[in-house]
Amino acid sequence: MKGFVFNAPTTVHFGSGSVATVAEQAIRLGCRRPLVLTGQSVGNSPLLEELRRPMERAGLEFGVYDRICPEPPAEMLAEAVDNIRRERYDLLIGFGGGSTMDFTKLAAVLAVHELQVEDLAGNDRVPAKGLPTIMVPTTSGSGSEVSPVAVLSFPDQGMKRGIASRCLIPDAAIVDPALTLDLPPQITANTGVDALIHGIESFLSIKANPLSQNLSLMACENISKNLSRAVRFGGDLEAREGMSLGSLTAGLAFSMAGTAAVHALAYPLGGQFHVPHGAANAVMLRPVLEFNLPVCADRFARLAMAFGVANPSDPQDSTESFLQVVKDLTETVGVKTRLRDLGVPREAVGLMAEAAMREVRLLENNPRTVTREDAQSLYSEAW
Numbered sequence: 324m325k326g327f328v329f330n331a332p333t334t335v336h337f338g339s340g341s342v343a344t345v346a347e348q349a350i351r352l353g354c355r356r357p358l359v360l361t362g363q364s365v366g367n368s369p370l371l372e373e374l375r376r377p378m379e380r381a382g383l384e385f386g387v388y389d390r391i392c393p394e395p396p397a398e399m400l401a402e403a404v405d406n407i408r409r410e411r412y413d414l415l416i417g418f419g420g421g422s423t424m425d426f427t428k429l430a431a432v433l434a435v436h437e438l439q440v441e442d443l444a445g446n447d448r449v450p451a452k453g454l455p456t457i458m459v460p461t462t463s464g465s466g467s468e469v470s471p472v473a474v475l476s477f478p479d480q481g482m483k484r485g486i487a488s489r490c491l492i493p494d495a496a497i498v499d500p501a502l503t504l505d506l507p508p509q510i511t512a513n514t515g516v517d518a519l520i521h522g523i524e525s526f527l528s529i530k531a532n533p534l535s536q537n538l539s540l541m542a543c544e545n546i547s548k549n550l551s552r553a554v555r556f557g558g559d560l561e562a563r564e565g566m567s568l569g570s571l572t573a574g575l576a577f578s579m580a581g582t583a584a585v586h587a588l589a590y591p592l593g594g595q596f597h598v599p600h601g602a603a604n605a606v607m608l609r610p611v612l613e614f615n616l617p618v619c620a621d622r623f624a625r626l627a628m629a630f631g632v633a634n635p636s637d638p639q640d641s642t643e644s645f646l647q648v649v650k651d652l653t654e655t656v657g658v659k660t661r662l663r664d665l666g667v668p669r670e671a672v673g674l675m676a677e678a679a680m681r682e683v684r685l686l687e688n689n690p691r692t693v694t695r696e697d698a699q700s701l702y703s704e705a706w
């Protein structure tokens with residue numbers, strides 16, 4: 324067996340009602356003056372009270388920055404960082420979905436170190452840890468609560484770039500499924516499919532190891548069982564718990580194994596056409612899985628087990644069932660599966676392929692080498 328390194332340093336508090344432990348976590352980290360970073364919709368919702376109450380009770384002097392928009396641009400970071408420095412906050416709490424948590428991770432680093440965020444894109448380019456962070460996800464998708472990754476939009480370059488560094492790993496994650504009960508069906512579907520793809524891609528990644536693969540399988544099992552239920556019956560706590568657990572375990576898995584070509588090809592869709600991350604991934608999933616099939620048939624058969632569709636006496640049948648169940652699931656939850664339905668013109672295929680090839684960080688994890696020509700035909704198939 325090939326050796327591997329296991330690194331999962333985030334303290335995770337999981338369970339309905341666990342948001343009440345936020346003050347305890349802050350104090351454990353030696354902090355007294357937290358800033359909650361969130362988006363306007365969460366900031367104006369009753370959810371914010373769930374964080375406020377325990378911090379008020381503990382006498383913490385906290386602030387709220389509620390201006391994070393979906394896919395925030397790099398310039399917005401400078402504004403938040405000024406605020407953090409001026410008010411001398413000593414802890415950042417990211418309260419929201421993937422964009423909010425990613426923003427919080429980067430703000431934590433930039434508040435302490437004089438760096439240009441543009442210089443940090445890629446692997447291991449963040450020189451040191453920033454302020455301590457606690458992540459409190461309000462969606463089940465990005466896995467950002469435990470991951471070393473932050474994705475940021477650079478509108479002038481028409482691109483989204485990933486920044487991956489151990490210095491971005493949050494100190495604590497509070498994963499409270501009850502916070503996701505009011506999430507609308509479409510966001511539940513888009514973010515849930517993203518989490519599912521984290522499970523699948525981390526399992527297939529060439530960086531996967533036995534521990535990460537078990538986490539990937541656990542993620543796929545929980546998400547495939549609960550995704551359409553959570554989309555149809557948002558208030559079903561058991562389904563939400565399954566999704567939160569699935570998203571968390573997928574996040575731990577890809578923190579070790581990474582994601583691969585689906586994510587690499589999805590990034591240009593977000594950067595150039597503002598397609599939400601989950602929807603962009605969903606549309607590239609089927610073409611990339613079929614592209615990977617020649618080198619992944621045995622692993623697809625193992626994934627079929629996690630999806631509950633394996634035929635133990637016929638691996639080939641299992642492989643086909645896996646591809647079919649993934650297609651059925653994405654269709655059932657209503658995510659778009661064609662680029663043409665997402666407002667992407669056919670002529671954009673060449674430029675997007677060029678942009679995707681720059682995502683070396685992700686492409687190098689893919690089980691089958693992707694050339695520029697491959698990328699172009701994958702986009703054409705998705706169109």
Ligand SMILES: [Fe+2]
Nearest residue numbers: 465517521600
């Ligand atoms: Fe993702």
